[in-house]
Amino acid sequence: MQNKQRHGCLTAWLIYLIIAYSFSAVFYFFKTEEMSNxxxxxxxxxxxxxxxxxxxxxxxxxxxxxxxxKLGFWGILIISVILFVVQLLNSDRVMSPIFILLCLVILYGLLQFKKANVTGWNNLE
Structure with a gap:
């Protein structure tokens, strides 16, 4: 088994995504009037x-x-595309769909960073 290494920026971004998605889940499942305001x-x-x-x-x-x-990337890609379309159709906010795509582009870009001469993308199984 090869010792896989990940660039620090990619690790930080993945941790950010986990935290952001967790807060979003809590917000949407346990939304109160105060939070809406x-x-x-x-x-x-x-x-x-x-x-x-x-x-x-x-x-x-x-x-x-x-x-x-690697399925993790494809899953994020699919939910990002679906959320992008839903946001375009159901929201009057312009920045939300753009932010969704920007996060996806950042993730893909960070997967291209090399650590020990191997990209994060090439380490995915």
């Missing part, structure tokens, strides 16, 4: 369940990437 973000119950479910999947896929499983 602070976020100024009103959506239906069904959309909250959808976003919360995708947040849980995001945590799972991010952990898979930490464990060098």
């Amino acid at each position: 602070i976020a100024q973000y009103n959506i239906s119950e069904n959309m909250m369940l959808l976003y919360g479910s995708f947040a849980i999947l995001g945590v799972i896929f991010s952990i898979m990437l930490l464990k060098w499983i």
Whole structure:
């Protein structure tokens, strides 16, 4: 078994994704009126369940990437594309869909960084 190494920026980004997806899941599943007022973000119950479910999947896929499983990247890609389309169709906010794609581009870029002459992408199984 080869000793796989990951660039520190990639590790930090994956930890950020896990934390962000976790907070999103808590926000969407346990949303209160106070949280809605602070976020100024009103959506239906069904959309909250959808976003919360995708947040849980995001945590799972991010952990898979930490464990060098390539399916984690493809899972994040799929949920990002779905969330991008849903945000475009159901939201009047312009930055949310752009932020979703930006996070995906950053993840892919960080997977291209080399550590010990091997990219993170090449370490994925």
